[in-house]
Amino acid sequence: MTLRFQRLLLILLSLLFLLSAILLILFNSKKNIVFFYTPSELLENNVELNKTIRIGAFVQKGSFKKIADRTYEFNLSDKKNFIKVMYTGFLPDLFREEQGAVIEGILISKKLIKASTVYAKHDENYMPNSIKKSLELNEYWQRKY
Amino acid sequence: MVSIIGFLFLCLSIITNLFVVFANIINFFKLSFNKIIFISRFATIFILLSFLTLIFAYIISDFSNYNVFQNSHSSKPILYKISGAWGNHEGSMLMWITIMSIYSFIFSFVKKIDESLKFKTIFFQSILFILFSFYLVFVSNPFLANNVNVSDGLGLNPVLQDPALAIHPPALYLGYVGYSLIFSFAIAGIVEKKINNEWFRVLKNWSLFCWSMLTLGIGLGCYWAYYELGWGGWWFWDPVENVSLMPWIAGLALVHSLFISKGEQVLTKWIVFLSILCFSLSIFGTFLVRSGILTSVHSFASDPSRGLFILLIFFLITGFGLTIFLLKMPEDKKSIKLLLLNKTSSLIINNIIMIIACLTILLGTIYPIIIEVLTDTRISVGGPYFNSTVLPIMLPGFLLMSIAPSLSWQTNKLKNYKYYSLVLISLSVLIVFISIFTYLNPWLFIGLFLGSWIILASLIAIIFIEKKSFKLKFLKNINAYIAHIGVGILIIGITFSSLLKEENDFSLNVGEEISFANSIILFEEITVESKNNFQKLRGKFIIKKNDINFAQIEAGKNYYHVSKTITTEAGIYHDWFKDIYILLGGQENEKWSIKIYNNPLVSLIWIGIFIMVISGLLGVTKK
Known part of the structure; x- marks a missing residue:
């Protein structure tokens, strides 16, 4: 192999890496982005069912129910609208009614979501800014010192 | 009083650095290089004294200092009083510039470097110091006085009340800030046209040291997150983790490139560019975290003006670095020997892969910001994106x-x-x-x-x-x-x-047994204990295998009175082959909810x- 040919191969190899990286990014950014809504925004927008989304609002007073062992049901509301949440698993330490909470889950219908993760105020320091902002918007974010 | 002394030392340090900078531009005292370098060492001593003063204010709980009042409490153990000094935004920025100065201090003692090169490096280092110290003085001063007379402070974020706070940030900063010296030295090299074997050798040693410290810092951070956050994992592709990974990868590419050019003096342009990139990425990461644009576990009280200031510093430094780089582009003395599969070509491919990986992480991290600015839609890019892009890219x-x-x-x-x-x-x-x-x-x-x-x-x-x-x-x-x-x-x-990883939720009464991952776990008792500044709730678990008790785990929560927060304290049993990781949840009708993870071979990560x-x-x- 001549030196020229070897270098050409190297350049082609690098371009191949770059191309596959770009394809990977394009392919995955479509699949792995999670959109964030408030209950009202969810109603306004046409959100596809069976998609993973995040919802941030507060836990409606009197809506929290224990269905079975570690299975719960509650409403997330932003004063105007609400959505029912079903969740099986570990609730955060500071999950309370009338407290801000964010859930990530799969939308089953316009009014029901099956949550896979629940973030409550416990994670105050660990919340994406976008989520915090929407809680602030609805006056359910209080920084406590 | 203590605050005033601390601020005074800070100002003295800035003045000394300003003197060093001006002495270089217009040398009206006709001072020799050695004298100016000697003077620059005082700047380090002053800033070190300033930093020690802040620590002292924390130790004696001087609440007339606003920073101490905001982030400390008299009932805190002494270790957290000391480490609390850098457990907040202002204090950590003071540590940032202190470390920056210490680097140039130690560098000033390095022998076998051309004098003018050493002098220029310290000159650039002083400029960087001044930029960051202005930031400190104007938007995040740790020595502000507290106007209100208070009897006690607001307390340190309970999550941070951990021995890891004593070493994780200093190690991390030794990495991040160390790249400032790499930056200064690289720029000094091209300005002075002194790119020779010495330059390569010194750059290799320092960048390897910074990289090692950054690795240590990130590793400690992972370990801390593993046992403190109680999420069963150690890496979450959180923005803060991503921004630390970017300079880490760039630094790794730099170390490897320097290896190619050892004695050969090739790839000089690329090496200078990487040196600039490492420090730029460090500052950019700081900007993303401190501005509050991305919030994460490391969220400091955020303030838009701070973000703007750091962004300004970022553009100034990166812009300056790149301009000098473009104007005084160094030329290679030899051409590189590039074959299909020799050491050089594999190192170059490795560099290409690392840079692509770095860009992929950068894209995923700032994508939500771009989307929010452009379309006002809020999105999050989570772990799956990074796992399915960065990992395949790294495979070759x-x-x-x-x-x-x-x-x-x-x-x-x-x-x-x-x-x-x-x-x-x-x-x-x-x-x-x-x-x-x-x-x-x-x-x-x-x-x-x-x-x-x-x-x-x-x-x-x-x-x-x-x-x-x-x-x-x-x-x-x-x-x-x-x-x-x-x-x-x-x-x-x-x-x-x-x-x-295996993960299971249980509801258990005290005294109940369950079988999990080939062993039996007995929930023995619940204890409540009052400590100085928190209350400790612990569940005691005994792991049995073949009827022999071979380990005991305590998992629970701490309740901190001062900040009224609860922290989860995971109970972990370490073994060479697996970790059993227990979280204690809430209590309902006498039953406690418990989450147990079986994490195999985690020990290999730390090793x-x-x-x-x-x-x-x-x-x-x-x-």
């Missing part, structure tokens, strides 16, 4: 690193290739064999194969080195292989712990990182 690099150190510089031949192929074939057969008899998913297969292949290939290389000994000098010689073995171990650890840090430090001392 991992494959290459197994044999790269043994490749030749001059030819396409691999020494002892027969042994390599023999081991490779038997390893493949063995792993295929294992995968037939057990359940191995593709990723597990790839991870196991890559990890063990990297370890084996590096071992073969070590075996074939003539003149083996157990002296430190020999270890220094093979430090690259040792580091790669560390990576192999890390890969196996990551693969197993993330893919074979791998430790090996990488040690071999990096060995490389620094190598001649």
Whole structure:
């Protein structure tokens, strides 16, 4: 192999890496982005069912129910609208009614979501800014010192 | 009073640095290089005194200092009073510039460097210091006085009340801030046109040291997150983690590029560019975290003006660095010997892969910001994106690193290739064999194969080195292989712990037993204990195997009165092969909800990182 040919191969190899990286990014950014809504925004927008989304609002007073062992049901509301949440698993330490909470889950219908993760105020320091902002918007974010 | 003294020392340090800068531009006192360097050392002493003053204010709980009032409490243990000094935004920025100054202090003692080069480096370092100290004075001053008379402070964020706070930030900053020196030295090299063997050697040593410290800092952070956050994992692709990974990868590329050019003086442009990039990425990360644009576990009280200021510093420094770079572009003295598969070409491919990986992480991290600014839609890019982009991108690099150190510089031949192929074939057969008899998913297969292949290939290389000994000098010689073995171990650890993780929720009464991961776990008792500044709730669990009690785990929560927050304290049983990780949840009708993880081979992650840090430090001392 001549030196020229070897270098050409190297350049082609690098371009191949770059191309596959770009394809990977394009392919995955479509699949792995999670959109964030408030209950009202969810109603306004046409959100596809069976998609993973995040919802941030507060836990409606009197809506929290224990269905079975570690299975719960509650409403997330932003004063105007609400959505029912079903969740099986570990609730955060500071999950309370009338407290801000964010859930990530799969939308089953316009009014029901099956949550896979629940973030409550416990994670105050660990919340994406976008989520915090929407809680602030609805006056359910209080920084406590 | 203490605050005033601290602020005074800070100002003295700034003035000294300003003097150093002006003495370089217009030298009206006709001072020699050595004298100016001597004066610049005082700046370090002043800033160190200033930093110690802040620590002192924390130790004596001087609440007339606003920063102490905001972040400390008199009932805190002494360790957290000291480390609390850098557990907040202002204090940590003071630590940032202190470390920056310490770097130039130590650098000023390095011998065998051209005097003008040393002088220019310290000059640029002083400019950087001044920029960051202005930031400190104007938007995040840790020495502000508290106007209100208070009896006690507001307390430190409970999550931070952990011994790891004492070492994680300093180690991390030794890495991040160390790149400021790399930046200054690289720029000084091209301005003074003193890019010679000395320059390469010094740059290699310092960048290897910074990289090792950054690795240590990130590793400690992972370990901390693992036991403190109580999420069962150690890496979450959180923005803060991502921004630390970017300079880490760029620094890794720099260290490897310097390895190619050792003695050859090639790739100079690329090396200077990487030196600029490392520090730029460090500042950019600081900007993303401190501005509050991205919030995460490290959220400091955020303030838009701070973000703007750091962004300004970022553009100034990066812009300046790149302009000088473009104007005084260094020329290579020799051309590089690039073949299809020699050491040089594999190192270059490795650099390309690392830069692509770095860009992919950058894209995923800032994508939500771009989308929010452009379309006002809020999105989050989570772990799955990074896992399915960054990891595949890195794969060819991992494959290459197994044999790269043994490749030749001059030819396409691999020494002892027969042994390599023999081991490779038997390893493949063995792993295929294992995968037939057990359940191995593709990723597990790839991870196991890559990890063990990297370890084996590096071992073969070590075996074939003539003149083996157990002296430190020999270890220094093979430090690259040792580091790669560390990576192999890390890969196996990551693969197993993330893919074979078992996770289970239980509801248990006290005294109840459950079986989990081949052992029986007994929930023995619940205890409540009052400590100085918090209340401790602990569940005691006993792990039994074949009716023998072989371990005891305490998992629970702490309730901190001052900030009225609860922290989860995971109970972890460490073993060479697995970690049993227990979280205690809430109580309902006498039953406690409990989450148990079985994380296999997590210990390999810490061992791998430790090996990488040690071999990096060995490389620094190598001649």
